[in-house]
Amino acid sequence: MNLAVIELTSRAGGAGVGGKQDAYPTWRHPSNTRACSATVGVMWEQLSARKRCQIVGSVAAALCDRSDELIQACASPQRTDPVETITSELLPLCAALRFLAKRGPKILASRRVGMWRRPAWLIGVHSVVQRVPLGKVLVLGTWNYPLLLPGVQLAQALAAGNQVQLKPAAGTEQASQILVECFHACGVPADQLGLLDSDTSAAVGAIADGMDLIVLTGAAETGRKVLHGAADTLSASIMELSGCDAVIALPDVDERRLMDALRFGVSFNGSATCIAPRRLIVQRDQHDAIVDRLRETLADLSAIAVHPAARHSVADQIELALEAGAVDSTGRYCETRLRDEGTMYPLLLDQVTEDHEIASADIFAPVLSVISADGIDDAIRLVNDCPYRLAAGVFGPNSAAADVATRLNVGTVTVNDLIAPTADPRLPFGGRGQSGFGVTRGPEGLLAMTAAKVISRRRGSIAPHLRPRSESDQRILHGVLQLMHGGGIRKRLAGLRRMVGGVKKK
Ligand SMILES: NC(=O)c1ccc[n+]([C@@H]2O[C@H](COP(=O)([O-])OP(=O)(O)OC[C@H]3O[C@@H](n4cnc5c(N)ncnc54)[C@H](O)[C@@H]3O)[C@@H](O)[C@H]2O)c1
Numbered sequence: 001m002n003l004a005v006i007e008l009t010s011r012a013g014g015a016g017v018g019g020k021q022d023a024y025p026t027w028r029h030p031s032n033t034r035a036c037s038a039t040v041g042v043m044w045e046q047l048s049a050r051k052r053c054q055i056v057g058s059v060a061a062a063l064c065d066r067s068d069e070l071i072q073a074c075a076s077p078q079r080t081d082p083v084e085t086i087t088s089e090l091l092p093l094c095a096a097l098r099f100l101a102k103r104g105p106k107i108l109a110s111r112r113v114g115m116w117r118r119p120a121w122l123i124g125v126h127s128v129v130q131r132v133p134l135g136k137v138l139v140l141g142t143w144n145y146p147l148l149l150p151g152v153q154l155a156q157a158l159a160a161g162n163q164v165q166l167k168p169a170a171g172t173e174q175a176s177q178i179l180v181e182c183f184h185a186c187g188v189p190a191d192q193l194g195l196l197d198s199d200t201s202a203a204v205g206a207i208a209d210g211m212d213l214i215v216l217t218g219a220a221e222t223g224r225k226v227l228h229g230a231a232d233t234l235s236a237s238i239m240e241l242s243g244c245d246a247v248i249a250l251p252d253v254d255e256r257r258l259m260d261a262l263r264f265g266v267s268f269n270g271s272a273t274c275i276a277p278r279r280l281i282v283q284r285d286q287h288d289a290i291v292d293r294l295r296e297t298l299a300d301l302s303a304i305a306v307h308p309a310a311r312h313s314v315a316d317q318i319e320l321a322l323e324a325g326a327v328d329s330t331g332r333y334c335e336t337r338l339r340d341e342g343t344m345y346p347l348l349l350d351q352v353t354e355d356h357e358i359a360s361a362d363i364f365a366p367v368l369s370v371i372s373a374d375g376i377d378d379a380i381r382l383v384n385d386c387p388y389r390l391a392a393g394v395f396g397p398n399s400a401a402a403d404v405a406t407r408l409n410v411g412t413v414t415v416n417d418l419i420a421p422t423a424d425p426r427l428p429f430g431g432r433g434q435s436g437f438g439v440t441r442g443p444e445g446l447l448a449m450t451a452a453k454v455i456s457r458r459r460g461s462i463a464p465h466l467r468p469r470s471e472s473d474q475r476i477l478h479g480v481l482q483l484m485h486g487g488g489i490r491k492r493l494a495g496l497r498r499m500v501g502g503v504k505k506k
């Protein structure tokens with residue numbers, strides 16, 4: 001285990017670890033120390049969860065201090081508007097860090113298991129369930145949200161006491177460097193949080209070395225490759241993978257709200273959002289009205305840059321769909337523009353059916369396929385039958401939408417909204433099927449960075465299982481079984497008689 005030494009100083013006169021109760025400690029990395037009145041060598045994982053969470057929470061202020069640099073570092077052909085970096089990365093990341101500082105210690109606290117509901121045959125046993133660090137955590141970052149996604153994962157892994165390595169996605173090196181520097185500046189030791197090269201070979205090497213947890217945010221295909229590597233070392237993993245999210249429009253939907261949400265969802269972050277809407281499922285009798293309105297809604301959106309890695313596969317998918325009978329409803333799709341220049345206008349593909357490959361493809365571009373359903377059950381089936389089940393949106397009257405939401409087999413359902421509600425630091429996030437497994441973020445994401453460790457202590461001299469067996473044991477224990485779990489009062493009384501009979505014979 002890593003022997004990172006950090007220095008504890010106290011603003012209230014430098015009392016340090018053993019100092020006054022009211023001393024408010026600040027943590028400094030050795031390379032960043034100024035006046036230190038008390039110094040104690042402490043391993044990161046040995047700090048209390050409260051202190052780790054406090055340090056990690058203070059990173060929010062460091063990010064604010066460097067927000068201009070971060071906004072600049074996140075600028076890309078997909079992220080042209082600085083407002084998007086503030087709203088989709090910095091604000092939710094800082095909120096998540098503050099949440100960790102406030103709620104982390106309680107979430108990570110040990111759970112005492114005392115007398116209440118203790119099985120009678122365990123009299124004298126007292127247990128505690130601790131949440132301990134897993135050890136070495138590898139975070140494989142993606143390019144589309146380079147601060148929020150790896151940032152929360154790093155913060156939670158560190159708050160849980162782990163040693164963390166970030167492998168950033170290509171193109172996010174500068175943003176990742178600043179992110180990691182902010183953690184270091186706040187007191188996370190350099191050898192507790194490392195930054196690897198963005199080349200894939202760095203990830204492959206780290207996986208081969210053996211990790212205690214691998215957290216991947218990326219494509220489903222990458223998930224398969226990473227899992228192959230993880231199998232060799234039996235490393236645990238959390239897979240945050242691709243989506244092909246559906247929006248279901250219910251009868252009596254508020255069309256204005258639906259249009260606004262789809263316009264936002266299709267274009268936000270250059271449509272490079274794992275939970276951007278890719279399929280719109282409408283009832284047949286709503287189809288024409290909704291498609292007409294949507295065509296108008298999307299008509300004035302500017303062309304969007306598609307990531308170089310995705311251009312040709314997106315163009316292939318669209319070509320296949322058009323050949324199979326789908327219709328370019330917006331009339332602005334230009335294949336050569338997409339393939340050669342790498343940009344496209346948001347495309348409304350009408351007349352798509354579930355048999356079209358594009359209806360269940362991992363597409364990272366502004367393409368929205370319209371699929372008609374025969375009733376609500378059919379709409380739900382279309383979502384639940386898709387191999388990708390990251391999130392879904394349901395638009396319609398509240399109670400009907402809430403009912404549909406409970407029947408969808410996806411990780412997150414947003415009702416009458418898209419994407420934004422997932423930025424809440426109190427919520428976990430994760431998909432099903434080809435969209436991956438495990439969760440990050442929220443209390444559940446924090447616990448996923450820990451292992452449950454149980455310590456059971458027996459007090460007193462009662463330990464019947466340690467005594468030699470006697471002939472009457474079977475009768476007594478069979479009686480106990482019936483007395484405690486028999487179905488109905490008569491069977492329980494019979495159990496009592498059996499037990500007493502056994503005891504008398506002893
Ligand atoms: N579920 C989510 O939370 C979520 C969020 C954002 C993006 N995504 C998905 O991510 C994809 C786009 O992001 P991307 O292009 O960065 O994904 P990607 O799968 O190409 O890369 C993700 C990370 O894995 C690394 N990687 C690639 N091949 C590897 C290998 N063989 N071994 C180890 N590491 C490897 C990459 O270098 C990168 O750091 C889309 O499919 C999108 O749906 C999912």
Ligand SMILES: C[N+](C)(C)CC=O
Binds near residue numbers: 144275419422429
């Ligand atoms: C869930 N979200 C929007 C933060 C990131 C998906 O790409």
